[in-house]
Amino acid sequence: MAQLLKTEFEGRLGPLLRLSLWTSVLSVVTFGFYRFWMKTRLRQHFWAAVRPDRTPLEYVGKGIEKFTGFLIALVILALLIGVLALVLVYASYAMFSEEYEAYLIAALIAVPLVYFASYRAKRYVYARTRWRGIRFALEPAAGRYALYAVGQWLLTLVTLGLLWPRMTFKLEKFRTDRTFFGDQRLHQGGKWAGLLKSFLPALACLWLILGMTAYAATLKTDEAVDGSGLPAADALTLAKLIGIIAFMTLPLFFFYARYRIVALRYLANHKTAGQIGLISNLSFPRVLGITIGGYILTNIFTLLASLATGAILSLLLVVVYPGLSDLGFSAMGALNEGRLNDVDGAVPSPEMATGFALFLYLATLLFFGVFRQCFVLFPTWRHYASTLSITGGEHLVGIRQRDRDEAGGAEGMAEAFDLGAAI
Amino acid sequence: MSVSATTQPSPWAATPEGVRCEFVDGQTAKRHEVFAELRAAEGLLALNYPDETGTYVRLAWPLSHLRHVEGHRKLSWGKAPMGIFTNAMSPHARLYVRDGILLNEIRAQAPNLSRRPPVSGRGRLMALIGGAVASIALIIFVLIPTISDQLALRLPVEGERALGDKTYEQIRQSFSDSQFLPLQECRAEQGEAALVAMRDRLLGASDLDAEAVRLTVLDLDMINAFALPGGRIVVMRGLIDAAEAPEEVAAVIAHEIGHVAHRDPTRHALRGVGTFGVLSLVFGDFAGGTVVLLGVNQLVNAQYSQEAESAADSYAHALLPKAGISPGALAPLFERLKAEYGDAEGLASHLASHPKLGDRVDRAHAAADSFDAAASAPVLSALEWFRLQHICD
Numbered sequence: 006m007a008q009l010l011k012t013e014f015e016g017r018l019g020p021l022l023r024l025s026l027w028t029s030v031l032s033v034v035t036f037g038f039y040r041f042w043m044k045t046r047l048r049q050h051f052w053a054a055v056r057p058d059r060t061p062l063e064y065v066g067k068g069i070e071k072f073t074g075f076l077i078a079l080v081i082l083a084l085l086i087g088v089l090a091l092v093l094v095y096a097s098y099a100m101f102s103e104e105y106e107a108y109l110i111a112a113l114i115a116v117p118l119v120y121f122a123s124y125r126a127k128r129y130v131y132a133r134t135r136w137r138g139i140r141f142a143l144e145p146a147a148g149r150y151a152l153y154a155v156g157q158w159l160l161t162l163v164t165l166g167l168l169w170p171r172m173t174f175k176l177e178k179f180r181t182d183r184t185f186f187g188d189q190r191l192h193q194g195g196k197w198a199g200l201l202k203s204f205l206p207a208l209a210c211l212w213l214i215l216g217m218t219a220y221a222a223t224l225k226t227d228e229a230v231d232g233s234g235l236p237a238a239d240a241l242t243l244a245k246l247i248g249i250i251a252f253m254t255l256p257l258f259f260f261y262a263r264y265r266i267v268a269l270r271y272l273a274n275h276k277t278a279g280q281i282g283l284i285s286n287l288s289f290p291r292v293l294g295i296t297i298g299g300y301i302l303t304n305i306f307t308l309l310a311s312l313a314t315g316a317i318l319s320l321l322l323v324v325v326y327p328g329l330s331d332l333g334f335s336a337m338g339a340l341n342e343g344r345l346n347d348v349d350g351a352v353p354s355p356e357m358a359t360g361f362a363l364f365l366y367l368a369t370l371l372f373f374g375v376f377r378q379c380f381v382l383f384p385t386w387r388h389y390a391s392t393l394s395i396t397g398g399e400h401l402v403g404i405r406q407r408d409r410d411e412a413g414g415a416e417g418m419a420e421a422f423d424l425g426a427a428i
Numbered sequence: 429m430s431v432s433a434t435t436q437p438s439p440w441a442a443t444p445e446g447v448r449c450e451f452v453d454g455q456t457a458k459r460h461e462v463f464a465e466l467r468a469a470e471g472l473l474a475l476n477y478p479d480e481t482g483t484y485v486r487l488a489w490p491l492s493h494l495r496h497v498e499g500h501r502k503l504s505w506g507k508a509p510m511g512i513f514t515n516a517m518s519p520h521a522r523l524y525v526r527d528g529i530l531l532n533e534i535r536a537q538a539p540n541l542s543r544r545p546p547v548s549g550r551g552r553l554m555a556l557i558g559g560a561v562a563s564i565a566l567i568i569f570v571l572i573p574t575i576s577d578q579l580a581l582r583l584p585v586e587g588e589r590a591l592g593d594k595t596y597e598q599i600r601q602s603f604s605d606s607q608f609l610p611l612q613e614c615r616a617e618q619g620e621a622a623l624v625a626m627r628d629r630l631l632g633a634s635d636l637d638a639e640a641v642r643l644t645v646l647d648l649d650m651i652n653a654f655a656l657p658g659g660r661i662v663v664m665r666g667l668i669d670a671a672e673a674p675e676e677v678a679a680v681i682a683h684e685i686g687h688v689a690h691r692d693p694t695r696h697a698l699r700g701v702g703t704f705g706v707l708s709l710v711f712g713d714f715a716g717g718t719v720v721l722l723g724v725n726q727l728v729n730a731q732y733s734q735e736a737e738s739a740a741d742s743y744a745h746a747l748l749p750k751a752g753i754s755p756g757a758l759a760p761l762f763e764r765l766k767a768e769y770g771d772a773e774g775l776a777s778h779l780a781s782h783p784k785l786g787d788r789v790d791r792a793h794a795a796a797d798s799f800d801a802a803a804s805a806p807v808l809s810a811l812e813w814f815r816l817q818h819i820c821d
Contacts, residue, residue, distance in 0.1 A: 060524065091575055
């Protein structure tokens with residue numbers, strides 16, 4: 006009889022909140038250099054909460070690996086970003102007196118790089134993930150993956166997005182077919198057309214928006230031709246069109262989010278490792294609810310926390326610069342907006358003011374990260390995990406350990422692009 | 429090898445002693461029900477489990493070899509604690525303990541639970557850090573300045589102006605009190621006419637194009653003036669308020685024209701693009717707020733190199749006499765600022781906090797010595813000066 010192994014999720018908000026607050030504070034205090042260890046500890050926490058058949062997943066990566074990987078990538082990317090940014094900004098001002106072109110070219114260069122980096126990052130994470138003592142692995146193929154992704158992107162662009170589901174499927178298949186659990190290679194089954202139906206609503210929205218934008222552009226050209234401005238009727242149509250386009254982005258986002266979840270479920274349900282398979286019961290309404298509720302909570306808590314930080318900083322300012330005492334708790338705000346000129350007595354120097362502003366900014370970022378972690382990522386992770394089952398558990402006995410993959414360089418590249426943000 | 433595996437070909441044997449735990453051997457993905465018994469006297473943890481063939485495997489883990497799995501010390505199972513242990517000699521094996529009593533026994537008796545494997549490659553790490561710091565320093569302090577110097581000289585005027593306009597709008601935004609309205613430009617008509625008169629006087633004496641410089645006054649209480657790419661020179665209202673004569677303002681503007689003539693602002697802005705990109709990479713600030721904050725601060729309080737400042741001063745000292753203004757006009761303002769705020773103590777003014785302010789005052793006086801006072805002509809009439817002072821009204 007085929008064994009069905011359910012996944013349990015064993016994690017609480019309290020410990021996670023404590024851990025992520027504490028590690029974020031360490032990160033800020035160390036000017037961001039603790040972030041590698043922070044991410045490692047958070048991953049350990051997230052992994053250990055997921056327990057397929059009651060055995061926790063294990064993350065055995067080390068902060069120091071991430072740090073050294075980052076250092077190596079840093080040198081390469083600093084050269085690239087520093088010099089390239091400079092040259093691109095120069096070139097685009099020299100040729101177009103604008104900087105959008107620079108951004109465009111930078112984005113074109115970034116696409117393969119981002120795929121390259123994300124593949125390497127995945128390879129490192131898989132190599133450091135274990136379940137039942139057995140390692141996962143991803144074959145080294147980052148370069149080919151980047152080329153493959155560029156090809157898929159071209160096809161998608163040429164077909165105005167029609168082949169987007171094909172890209173989703175092919176890229177997932179590229180990775181899955183190179184993934185191992187122990188000595189067992191995984192396999193992505195199914196067909197890309199299986200994703201097409203759930204993509205159609207999003208595609209319809211996209212094409213509508215593209216069509217209307219194209220139409221709006223023709224209206225604008227008319228204006229350029231006769232030079233006397235648009236006829237009143239056309240101006241009205243243009244305003245209406247812009248309104249509809251803006252409004253249409255909402256269903257586009259909604260349907261695309263739905264597509265993402267449905268695709269994830271389809272792809273999971275068609276993954277096999279030999280005789281072992283997966284069943285996912287991911288629910289889009291649940292994920293949507295978690296995300297919306299989570300972000301509302303995140304923003305409320307972030308606002309409260311930064312107000313509190315601002316108040317503490319104001320207090321500090323008032324203590325150090327008694328001239329500011331009239332401002333009370335709004336001293337920090339006044340400093341930020343440069344309204345301190347009519348204050349008697351010593352005021353903070355511009356360097357100090359910038360320092361305070363930087364601190365408040367970084368603290369706000371930190372709080373946002375922490376609360377998003379706890380209120381959005383964590384519940385989503387919980388839902389992903391607890392809706393996942395493994396079929397054919399009796400075949401696990403045939404899976405043997407594999408050798409260690411050094412995955413040198415860790416996630417250095419991805420780190421630099423912040424690709425690992427979603428754990 | 430201290431782990432001994434003996435087989436006992438008797439599936440009919442009585443249930444072994446010990447607490448039921450779960451165990452994986454790190455060789456296959458099969459999880460075994462194992463009976464664990466802590467034998468404190470022998471200093472070992474005995475593990476017993478039947479493998480797939482029904483044969484009993486007996487393992488003896490010395491307590492001194494028991495380890496926590498790193499980062500998995502405080503796991504729980506529901507409300508109860510759960511322990512994951514491994515053996516230093518077979519680090520892929522895992523023992524999952526849910527029994528509270530056994531867990532406490534293990535924690536109490538195993539001496540090296542938290543010991544970590546020795547760190548290797550510390551030398552390599554140090555070399556790596558050193559190399560990275562050196563490379564980044566090289567990129568920021570040598571490579572980027574060299575390239576931006578070269579590019580600044582080659583940037584066409586229109587491009588330079590566009591770059592200047594962009595940074596100008598950025599500055600107006602970030603110094604504004606309001607989220608939505610940028611900082612007010614001062615454009616009282618008669619005041620502007622006075623400003624144009626001052627500009628024409630200075631530019632007429634220089635070898636620059638008549639359109640090379642645009643002067644703008646911003647309504648901010650800051651004693652400051654700075655040049656932006658493309659020849660835009662921004663004077664803050666605070667500077668006009670602090671000046672006691674139009675010649676003092678003209679002298680500051682002449683200094684900034686020197687920066688424009690040497691293309692310092694363009695060089696500086698290009699350098700900022702590269703430098704802050706690299707810095708945000710280093711500190712992992714992807715939102716880019718640091719870049720914006722530091723970038724604007726740097727543009728306004730631009731500390732050019734000592735040579736660039738001296739060159740701009742020399743330029744002003746040469747330009748002012750040609751326009752019929754004493755180069756010494758720069759000195760009184762600096763002296764008053766120095767008396768009021770000290771040499772380093774800062775009001776929001778890079779004029780006041782500029783390094784070696786004293787030296788610059790001395791040099792201005794020295795340059796004034798060779799100036800023939802008879803050749804001097806007021807840069808603005810009293811009425812024009814009054815109008816310039818009220819340009820923001």
